[in-house]
Amino acid sequence: xxxxPVGAGASRGLLRFLTCGSxxxxxxxxxxxxxxxxxxxxxxxxxxxEKDSRKHGTVGEEVDLALLVDGLEAERQQGIxxxxxxxxFGTPKRSFIVADTPGHEQYTRNMATGASNSDLAIxxxxxxxxxxxxxxxxxxxxSLLGIRHVVLAVNKIDLVNFDEATFDRIVGDWATFASGLxxxxxxxxxxxARFGDNVTLPSGNTPWYRGPTLLxxxxxxxxxxxxxxxxxxxxVQWVNxxxxxxxxxxxxxxxxxxAVGDGVVVAASGRQSRVARILGPDGEQPAAAAxxxxxxxxxxxxxxxxxxxxxxxxxxxxVTDQFAAHLLWMDEEAMLPGRQYLVRFGNLWTSASVTAxxxxxxxxxxxxxxxxxxxxxxxxxxxxxxxxxxxxxPYGENRTTGAFILVDRxxxxxxxxxxVNFSLRRATNIHTEEFLVDKHARAGLDHQKPMVLWFTxxxxxxxxxxxxxxxxxxxxxxxxxxxxxxxxxxHGLNRDLGxxxxxxxxxxxxxxxxxxxxxxxxxxxxxxxxxxxxxxxxMVREMMGAGEFVEVFVDTPIEECVRRDPKGLYAxxxxxxxxxxxxxxxxxxxxxxxxxxxxxxxxTPEQAASIVLSHIRHLLDQ
Amino acid sequence: MLTPHLRRLEAEAIGILRETAxxxxxxxxxxxxxxxxxxxxxxALKAFAPGRLPFPCLHIATGxxxxxxxxxxxxxxxxxxxxxxxxxxxxxxxRGINPxxxxxxxxxxxxxxxxxxxxxxxxxxxxxxGGARRDEEKARAKERVFSHRTSGHTWEPRNQxxxxxxxxxxxxxxxxxxxxxxxxxxxxxxxxxxxxAENIPIVPLYYAAPRPVVRRDGxxxxxxxxxxxxxxxxxxxxxWVRFRxxxxxxxxxxxxxxAATIEEVIRELRExxxxxxxxxxxxxxxxxxxxxxxxxxxx
Numbered sequence: 001x002x003x004x005p006v007g008a009g010a011s012r013g014l015l016r017f018l019t020c021g022s023x024x025x026x027x028x029x030x031x032x033x034x035x036x037x038x039x040x041x042x043x044x045x046x047x048x049x050e051k052d053s054r055k056h057g058t059v060g061e062e063v064d065l066a067l068l069v070d071g072l073e074a075e076r077q078q079g080i081x082x083x084x085x086x087x088x089f090g091t092p093k094r095s096f097i098v099a100d101t102p103g104h105e106q107y108t109r110n111m112a113t114g115a116s117n118s119d120l121a122i123x124x125x126x127x128x129x130x131x132x133x134x135x136x137x138x139x140x141x142x143s144l145l146g147i148r149h150v151v152l153a154v155n156k157i158d159l160v161n162f163d164e165a166t167f168d169r170i171v172g173d174w175a176t177f178a179s180g181l182x183x184x185x186x187x188x189x190x191x192x193a194r195f196g197d198n199v200t201l202p203s204g205n206t207p208w209y210r211g212p213t214l215l216x217x218x219x220x221x222x223x224x225x226x227x228x229x230x231x232x233x234x235x236v237q238w239v240n241x242x243x244x245x246x247x248x249x250x251x252x253x254x255x256x257x258x259a260v261g262d263g264v265v266v267a268a269s270g271r272q273s274r275v276a277r278i279l280g281p282d283g284e285q286p287a288a289a290a291x292x293x294x295x296x297x298x299x300x301x302x303x304x305x306x307x308x309x310x311x312x313x314x315x316x317x318x319v320t321d322q323f324a325a326h327l328l329w330m331d332e333e334a335m336l337p338g339r340q341y342l343v344r345f346g347n348l349w350t351s352a353s354v355t356a357x358x359x360x361x362x363x364x365x366x367x368x369x370x371x372x373x374x375x376x377x378x379x380x381x382x383x384x385x386x387x388x389x390x391x392x393x394p395y396g397e398n399r400t401t402g403a404f405i406l407v408d409r410x411x412x413x414x415x416x417x418x419x420v421n422f423s424l425r426r427a428t429n430i431h432t433e434e435f436l437v438d439k440h441a442r443a444g445l446d447h448q449k450p451m452v453l454w455f456t457x458x459x460x461x462x463x464x465x466x467x468x469x470x471x472x473x474x475x476x477x478x479x480x481x482x483x484x485x486x487x488x489x490x491h492g493l494n495r496d497l498g499x500x501x502x503x504x505x506x507x508x509x510x511x512x513x514x515x516x517x518x519x520x521x522x523x524x525x526x527x528x529x530x531x532x533x534x535x536x537x538x539m540v541r542e543m544m545g546a547g548e549f550v551e552v553f554v555d556t557p558i559e560e561c562v563r564r565d566p567k568g569l570y571a572x573x574x575x576x577x578x579x580x581x582x583x584x585x586x587x588x589x590x591x592x593x594x595x596x597x598x599x600x601x602x603x604t605p606e607q608a609a610s611i612v613l614s615h616i617r618h619l620l621d622q
Numbered sequence: 623m624l625t626p627h628l629r630r631l632e633a634e635a636i637g638i639l640r641e642t643a644x645x646x647x648x649x650x651x652x653x654x655x656x657x658x659x660x661x662x663x664x665x666a667l668k669a670f671a672p673g674r675l676p677f678p679c680l681h682i683a684t685g686x687x688x689x690x691x692x693x694x695x696x697x698x699x700x701x702x703x704x705x706x707x708x709x710x711x712x713x714x715x716x717r718g719i720n721p722x723x724x725x726x727x728x729x730x731x732x733x734x735x736x737x738x739x740x741x742x743x744x745x746x747x748x749x750x751x752g753g754a755r756r757d758e759e760k761a762r763a764k765e766r767v768f769s770h771r772t773s774g775h776t777w778e779p780r781n782q783x784x785x786x787x788x789x790x791x792x793x794x795x796x797x798x799x800x801x802x803x804x805x806x807x808x809x810x811x812x813x814x815x816x817x818x819a820e821n822i823p824i825v826p827l828y829y830a831a832p833r834p835v836v837r838r839d840g841x842x843x844x845x846x847x848x849x850x851x852x853x854x855x856x857x858x859x860x861x862w863v864r865f866r867x868x869x870x871x872x873x874x875x876x877x878x879x880x881a882a883t884i885e886e887v888i889r890e891l892r893e894x895x896x897x898x899x900x901x902x903x904x905x906x907x908x909x910x911x912x913x914x915x916x917x918x919x920x921x
Contacts, residue, residue: 014627083782085763086756088809095627097807109784116786238640242673250669252637252788281632281668292629293636293669306644330784344789347644405789412770412793414783 015223018099018114020142021124022134026155030124030193031087031100032065034215037200065193084110093219108377109330111138112417115145116403119223122151122214127160127190131173137363139174143181144326144379144419146399149223150178152188153214158195162205185221189214227290231315232256233393233401234264235346236308240295248279248295249304251347254400256312258296259287266302267309267317267391273298307348309391309401317391317401322424325395326361327354328379331408331415335374336502338509340539341415342407343386350388352406357382372502374416383424395419410534439545442522448479449620450519452544453612455528456537456591457554458583459569460561462600462608463528466554469609471526479620482518483526484511499580505536512540519548524620532588547619552612553594558583560601624819631812635662635804636669637788638767639751642802643676645792646749649802650742653679653706655691656868657824658753660698661813662804664822666751667702678705680741680750684733685710686721686870688846694825707745711737721872722850729870739775742799749792749800757809767806773797814891818884828887830864830879841875866891 019027087098099114115121121142125135142150152174160166171188178186189198190206191214197203200215212220237251258264258275265272277297278285288294296310304310311317329335335354343352360371360380374380395402406416443450453470455463464485471481490497494510497503508531518525531537541549561583562570573581580586591597596615598608624632639662642649651666653659666675681695699706711719714732721729742750756763766782768790783791794800805813817824835842836856843850844865845858850872852858863876864887881890 014630083764084784086807087763088757088807113784113786237637238644238670240670240673242670246672250640252633279671281636281665291633293633293640295671342793344791346789347641400787403787403789405786405791407791407793412791412795414786414791417784417786 014095014097015120015218015221016097016099016118017120017122017218018101018111018118019122019124020101020111020114020138021153021155022126022129022132025124025126026066026193027100027124028066029064030122030153030155030191030199031098033193033196033199034098035087035089036065037196084114091215091219096218108137108141109328109417112141112145112328112330115142115147116417118147120149120151120218120221121147122153124153124155125170125174127154127157127163127166127170130170131177133364135174136177139178140181140361140363140366141328141379143178143183144328146395146419148182148184149221150183150186151214151217152186153193154188154190155193157190157197157206158192162190162197162203164206164208167209187211187217187221189217227255227400228257230255230290230398231317232258232262232264232310232312233317233398234258234296234310235348235401236304236306236310237347239304239306246297247301248277248297249310250293250295252293253288253290254346255290255398257287257289263313264296264298264310265313265316266304267311268319268389269303269308271302271304272313273300273302275299307346309346311391317393318423319389319391320423321386321389322355322383323392324358324381324383324421324424325404325418326379326421327374327382327384327406327416327418329374329376329416331413332376333408333415334376334501335406335416336505337372337382338502338505338539339535340409340542342409343384343404344407345390345392345404346401348388348390350386350390351409352384352386352404354382355385372500381421384418392420392423394422396421409538439520439522442520448522448524449548450522451524451548451550451616451619452515452519452540453524453526453550453552453616454531454537454540455526455552455554456531456594457556458558458561458588459530459581460564460566461554461556462605463530463554465605466552466598466608466612467526467528469605470612473609473613474524479524480522481524481526483528484515484518485528489514499586501533501580501586504532508533508536508540512536512543515540516543519544530582530588532582532586534589534592537591550596550616550619551591551594553591553597554600554608555597556600624816628812628816628819631805631808632665632668632816634807635665638790638802638804639666639669641768641790641792642749642751642800643670645790646800648745648747649677649749649751650707650745650747651675651677651679651751652738652753653681653695653704654753654868655681655687655695655825656753657813657817657828658755658805660822660824661808661816662751662753663698663702663704664820665804675704677751678707680707680709680745680747682734682737682741683708683710684729684737684870685715686729686733686872688825688827688844688868688871688874690827691825691868694823698823707741709737709741709744711740720849721870726873730873742775747799748794749802751802751804753805754803755805755808755810755813765803765806767803768792769801769803770794771799771801775799777801811888811891814884814888818888825868827865827868829884830862830882830886832860833863833876834858835861835863835876842877844871844874844876846871 019031021027085100089096099118101111101114123138125131154167154170167190189211190209191198197205198213200213202213233254234251235254236249240248240250260275260278262275264275275296276299278288279295309317337354337357340351340353343350357371358381359368360378361368363379371380393401402420404418405414408415439450455467457463467483471483474481494507497507511527511529515525515527565571572578573584582588598611600608670676711733719729719732754762756765766785770783771777834845836845836858842863861878862880864879864881865874865876879890881887
């Protein structure tokens with residue numbers, strides 16, 4: 001096979017594909033084989049690999065081709081790929097970008113990453129082992145991420161003596177699983193990555209196989225998404241305004257085509273205009289299509305910002321703040337419904353929470369199960385709620401405007417990847433009611449500033465005792481107050497909630513909403529809740545206006561709480577009679593920047609209360 | 623005319639550059655004067671036209687840059703009206719750190735890596751755009767387009783964020799930073815083809831010319847000034863040579879060549895059986911040296 005580096009003759013376009021499979025199925029070896037057979041391995045690189053093969057290699061005296069692609073020291077020593085690696089090669093017919101993605105379970109997120117940017121997937125399986133759980137998992141994830149073309153590479157066919165019956169059995173097992181997953185093409189190929197059979201050249205060892213070699217299939221498969229034929233979508237990335245005479249909206253055309261003179265609408269606001277000019281990388285151009293990075297100038301001075309989506313008047317995206325989606329969780333910290341995350345849709349960042357998990361998908365059997373949370377590598381069908389309305393399309397119709405990521409608010413880790421199924425309602429015509437009598441008007445009657453005093457700490461730390469004393473003092477001053485605590489909420493509004501992590505999140509969410517209404521009513525609200533998670537305390541903080549949330553960390557060491565044990569709960573928890581007890585069998589996340597931290601050791605409750613009062617004194621009379 | 627393939631790579635790079643400008647408070651373009659950063663600069667000018675570059679350019683000068691690179695840098699900066707910042711590690715300068723006496727590792731660590739961290743801290747840059755490509759080296763193949771760095775500028779290979787679709791996670795906490803690589807998906811050939819198609823000026827050292835070189839440890843080192851002492855038996859020869867990559871001159875091997883135009887350079891590369899980094903003496907110091915350097919904050 002005569003191959004050339006990318007760019008040599010690759011004018012026919014680019015195919016992005018990924019390789020996935022179980023540990024030891026030979027993914028890295030297969031890519032190494034494609035590079036090696038394509039004569040893309042330079043002499044000095046080969047010399048290094050030969051040296052490394054003797055040190056780390058797993059194939060005896062031969063050159064271990066997997067070492068060409070397994071980059072990081074740690075994984076070389078463990079003999080497994082732990083991250084996505086990108087490789088580049090080409091033939092006279094096509095150029096390729098390969099995402100090499102790992103097989104073992106905890107790194108499934110990397111596979112999804114590779115799949116999100118690919119048009120075709122090569123799923124490997126070991127001919128000796130057949131279709132494994134991981135093979136099914138990867139097939140399903142490819143389907144979920146919208147890949148329509150799949151190759152099943154039945155590798156190590158040499159180790160089953162090039163047996164046709166074995167190949168047929170594996171293909172049968174896999175086809176049963178994969179049919180109905182929406183693939184356009186399913187191509188099984190018997191290969192030996194180590195020896196090269198059916199990779200770039202037809203193998204004399206498999207005379208019964210009449211299909212294409214892997215490479216000739218990759219060169220000829222039509223994997224275009226047809227993005228140009230879809231409705232025009234233009235997520236605005238950057239407003240280019242160098243001077244008063246020029247105002248352009250820069251971005252990459254997500255789908256469809258646009259030409260000078262075409263009418264466009266800003267999806268969220270409904271404002272309309274026409275395209276007056278299109279600037280491409282080389283200056284003015286009459287039109288632009290999917291994938292092109294351009295700057296559009298409009299005929300009218302309408303309000304457009306980064307994050308907006310421009311669309312044709314007649315074929316607009318949904319604009320909504322409620323939708324259903326498949327969500328793949330990629331963070332070690334589980335997803336809890338009600339918890340706030342940052343979300344990115346196109347170029348728009350806002351916040352989101354899962355309002356309901358409809359069901360979790362068992363990726364091995366495709367069975368649906370109920371779930372209250374989503375752990376690392378789990379996939380669920382969920383309802384989500386956003387704090388802003390966004391323009392979106394179902395992922396099946398548009399892989400750009402139908403995709404989103406969720407980001408943890410504290411660590412900034414990319415925690416989830418989502419694919420929109422459908423909007424839950426057209427939120428276009430719903431407006432928030434504005435009351436003429438507002439919070440400030442109500443609070444003004446009372447001559448006080450409404451706020452939330454949020455007491456957090458372990459059970460038995462003294463939260464409620466201190467809060468009670470603070471409330472009494474405020475009441476004596478003629479301030480209008482109200483206390484929310486476990487006693488008055490858990491018996492009524494939150495009667496249906498237990499003490500699992502997800503119920504604790506929901507408990508605090510409801511407390512937050514009630515506190516917000518009371519603040520709106522002009523009250524000083526004292527909340528005393530263990531509230532062990534930072535994320536929920538922050539969620540409540542963000543519900544309130546600036547300066548309205550005062551977090552009081554009642555810092556009593558666990559040993560002291562256990563010693564006091566006013567309700568005998570620690571004794572019970574330590575016997576195992578209470579599940580999920582904070583500090584014993586469930587974590588407490590210490591506040592990082594509370595407005596106030598009170599060390600209760602050596603202080604009377606009255607002293608602690610006076611610290612709180614003196615802290616809020618200056619706020620109260622603002 | 624660009625091929626559809628290069629057109630697509632260019633569009634991707636433009637999107638990444640705009641994303642950086644839109645998402646960060648104070649980004650900077652690391653201009654190393656090599657061919658890759660020359661391509662990034664060229665694309666950045668397109669990305670923000672008719673506006674100007676919305677960020678400055680930064681060059682880390684080690685004191686051992688080829689003179690031709692510095693001339694080229696100043697000429698380009700003047701032509702394009704760049705806001706160019708040049709930084710050299712003052713501590714390293716005071717201590718007289720150099721590649722001859724201290725070896726390539728110490729020199730690059732102090733005058734390269736440390737200097738870069740100093741400059742990023744000094745100007746409070748929260749995103750640094752570079753020309754690195756995934757095809758350069760194995761440790762790079764796994765690099766993200768938006769690569770997160772901790773507050774100590776270090777790279778945690780096990781703790782990198784997955785990048786799905788084009789939905790880059792550009793969030794950083796106070797004091798943390800991002801390295802951004804718009805040419806992630808380009809190969810060495812793509813870069814050369816693009817330079818040829820777009821007629822981008824590059825440092826003349828990439829083209830063959832008669833230059834004074836010394837043969838040492840089996841490679842050709844250009845003697846750019848008198849600071850390189852000649853060992854017994856060594857002599858300076860004038861040979862037709864060129865460079866495949868740019869770096870500090872005592873650490874960058876030349877090879878004999880007559881390729882004096884871009885077409886000839888591309889033809890020579892197509893016939894070459896040696897990888898790009900073979901000319902970089904600093905990478906051979908130890909196995910997996912690139913990964914180690916990256917963890918420490920090397921670009």
